[in-house]
Amino acid sequence: MATPSPEGETRGEQLSRFDPVERLAHWLTALFFITLILTGAALYVPAVIGFVGRRGLVERIHVDVGLALPLPLMVSLAGSWGKGLRADLRRINRWIPGDRQWLRLTFRRQSTSHLKIGKFNAGQKLNAAITGGVMLVMLMTGAVMHWPYYWPLSWRTGATFMHDVVAIFFLALVIGHIGMALAHPPALRSIVTGKVSRAWAKRHAPRWLEDLEAGP
Amino acid sequence: MERMAEPESRKATPVGRRVVLGMLGLGVAGVIFGDPVSRGIGDILQPLTSGDSGLASLVPGADNFQIYTVVSGYPTAPPDYRLTVDGMVEHPLSLTVADLEAMPATKLVKPFQCVTGWRVPDVHWTGVRLGHLLDEAGVTNGATALHFKSFDGTYTESLTLDQAGLSDVIVAYQMLGGPVTREHGGPVRLYVAPMYGYKSIKWLSTISVVNQVEPGYWEDDGYAVDAWIGRSNGLSGDPVS
Numbered sequence: 001m002a003t004p005s006p007e008g009e010t011r012g013e014q015l016s017r018f019d020p021v022e023r024l025a026h027w028l029t030a031l032f033f034i035t036l037i038l039t040g041a042a043l044y045v046p047a048v049i050g051f052v053g054r055r056g057l058v059e060r061i062h063v064d065v066g067l068a069l070p071l072p073l074m075v076s077l078a079g080s081w082g083k084g085l086r087a088d089l090r091r092i093n094r095w096i097p098g099d100r101q102w103l104r105l106t107f108r109r110q111s112t113s114h115l116k117i118g119k120f121n122a123g124q125k126l127n128a129a130i131t132g133g134v135m136l137v138m139l140m141t142g143a144v145m146h147w148p149y150y151w152p153l154s155w156r157t158g159a160t161f162m163h164d165v166v167a168i169f170f171l172a173l174v175i176g177h178i179g180m181a182l183a184h185p186p187a188l189r190s191i192v193t194g195k196v197s198r199a200w201a202k203r204h205a206p207r208w209l210e211d212l213e214a215g216p
Numbered sequence: 217m218e219r220m221a222e223p224e225s226r227k228a229t230p231v232g233r234r235v236v237l238g239m240l241g242l243g244v245a246g247v248i249f250g251d252p253v254s255r256g257i258g259d260i261l262q263p264l265t266s267g268d269s270g271l272a273s274l275v276p277g278a279d280n281f282q283i284y285t286v287v288s289g290y291p292t293a294p295p296d297y298r299l300t301v302d303g304m305v306e307h308p309l310s311l312t313v314a315d316l317e318a319m320p321a322t323k324l325v326k327p328f329q330c331v332t333g334w335r336v337p338d339v340h341w342t343g344v345r346l347g348h349l350l351d352e353a354g355v356t357n358g359a360t361a362l363h364f365k366s367f368d369g370t371y372t373e374s375l376t377l378d379q380a381g382l383s384d385v386i387v388a389y390q391m392l393g394g395p396v397t398r399e400h401g402g403p404v405r406l407y408v409a410p411m412y413g414y415k416s417i418k419w420l421s422t423i424s425v426v427n428q429v430e431p432g433y434w435e436d437d438g439y440a441v442d443a444w445i446g447r448s449n450g451l452s453g454d455p456v457s
Contacts, residue, residue, distance in 0.1 A: 045274060046283045046399060053288040056437065093232035129232035133239030140243055145332055148449055156333030158250030162243055164276030 009186045013198040015212065017119070017190040019084040021076050026191055028072035033174065035065045036138075040167055066142050069135060091119050092128045096207070099125065119208035127177055134170045138163060258337070281328065281336055283399045286433060290398050291368035291419050299387070299404050303363070303424035306354030313389055313403050319344045319352075322386050324409060329445050331412035341407050343388035347381040349423070361429040364406060367421035373406065373432035374441060375415070377425075384409035387420065411443040 018026070039062040042052040052058060076082050077089075098115040099122040105112045106123065120128070144151050144159035151159075181188040187204075190196045201209040246253075254276070261275060274280075285291070299316065301309040324341040346362075355377065362380050364373040379385065388407045389396060396402035401418020408415040414434040435441050440448040 044282065049283050049285060050290045050399065053285045053290070055284050055286050089232075093230050094228035095231040096228045099231075125232060126235065129235035130239070132232075133236045133243075136236065136240050137243030137246075140240070141247060144247055148331065153333065153446065154251040155247050157254065157335065158247040158333075160333040161250040161254040161276055162246035165246070166243070168274075168276065 009200040009203070010189060010197050011199070014195040015198055015201055015209075016194055017196045017201075018088075018194045020194065021081050022085045022088065023191060023194055025072045025076035025085060029069070032065050032069045032072070036062060036069070037167075037171060037174070039065070044164065044167075063142070063146055066138065070139070088119065092125045095122065095125065113203070116207045116210075117205055118211075119205050121204070123180070127173065130173060131170075134166055134173075137166050138170075141166070280334075281400065282330065282334055285368070285418075287368045287370050291366070292398065293367060293403050293419070297367075297403060297421075299420060300422045301349055301353045301425070302422065303426050304356045304359040305350075305425050306356060307352070309349065309353050313395075316344050316387065316389050316404065320348060322383075324384055324386065324407070326384065326407075326409045328413055328416070331414060331439060331443070331449050339391060340393055341386060341388050342390035343386035343404075343407065345383065346375075346385045346387055346406070346423075347383075349387060350377070350380060350425070353425070355425055358427050359425045361426050363424040363426050363430050364417045364420060364432070365422040365424070366401075366417055366419040368419050371417055371419065371433050372430075373415055373417040374429045374435070375408065376429060376442075379408070379411075379442075382410065387423075408443075410445060412439075412445055412449065414439060415443050 039058050041048045042058045043049070043055065043062060049055075073085075076085050096118055098117060102112045102115050102117055103122040103126075105115075106121075112121075141159040141163040144155060145163060148156060181191075186196055186200045196205075198209070201212075257275070283290075297313070299309075299311045301311075321342055322345050325338055326341065328336045328339050360377055362375045362377065364375075366372065375385070385406070385408050387404060389402075389404050391400060391405075391407070396405055401416075401420070404420045405418045406416050406420055414432075417432070429441060431441050442448055
């Protein structure tokens, strides 16, 4: 994607991209994930372990926050307040025409401006879906590690191995996610304030804009 | 219709759901079959990890120790370090590392198996049989158990006298081909081969002979006092040899 001038893309008529419930769910989940990454490092990386120590305490925080990780999303999805989030999850789940091509062209560093992308591009959709998968796999493997009483030893070894592999993979994804956010200030602004400009939507989410203007 | 509202585009492919379910499937497969896979990785990376350092130590599945410490940071041994054997003994001992090195050495090549699942195969250990130290100190009548203390001030452990007498229970001053490092519990640690790793107390400073088992640090957290590999902590599976 070409780097647009951020100023030009935040001025003018404002549209709501994320409602307060979605933003709160995002930032609580982010806070939990960051806590898990930091405490995870203090359980796994020898240099950090040597610096932090206190394994019992660190482990307790890691396990408790890990178990609480799905709560912000689940609570946000549960009631009438979750309408916006539910609609966005449907958008993220379904790949519309152009999404695959967007991915292909982006990998080849070619222009995607002719594609009618919806509210989320394929990269954002993949990021969300993979993060969801990571949450489930980490919860499952973490549970096998934390409640040892029901599994063969080899499963615990397998769970430990998967937990470590997926953690490192996810760390790379998080770094990529933060990098993309910093590289695209209007998108970052939208998860902070909820707003994007009409000009931004027209450029990055033309089909969403069309649907908005067509009305419900 | 040319334009469908996105949320209603039911015909569009649910790629997101497939990604999530696919990852969950891979995760389950990884739990069930990850053990042999990680052993394979461990074998491949062996040349890199045998030195026990560097980035290879962060690769999942590589045969690495995950270093645990229960206090802030890695404790440092006092300059006048001594290993004390006291309690119900005829001759309390106060031993330097050199004193231990002068005793009959026992060398073992055995795995380190953590109760949480990770394992390091073929670790080289050198030390003095715990039973030998107890013979030197002369255990008095009525004693049944040992209480171990770490100089980190927090970590404690226990064994029965019978367990302590096993031939593969040693007070180790060498592992991985050199002196026991600070991270691994140096200068002196216990190695209890037939039990899960938490019994192999690190930064060992005191062995007290007592008349009843007092559960140690990890046992207070719910782990089994008799921590036989494959036969405790609700775990089944092959005891590693």
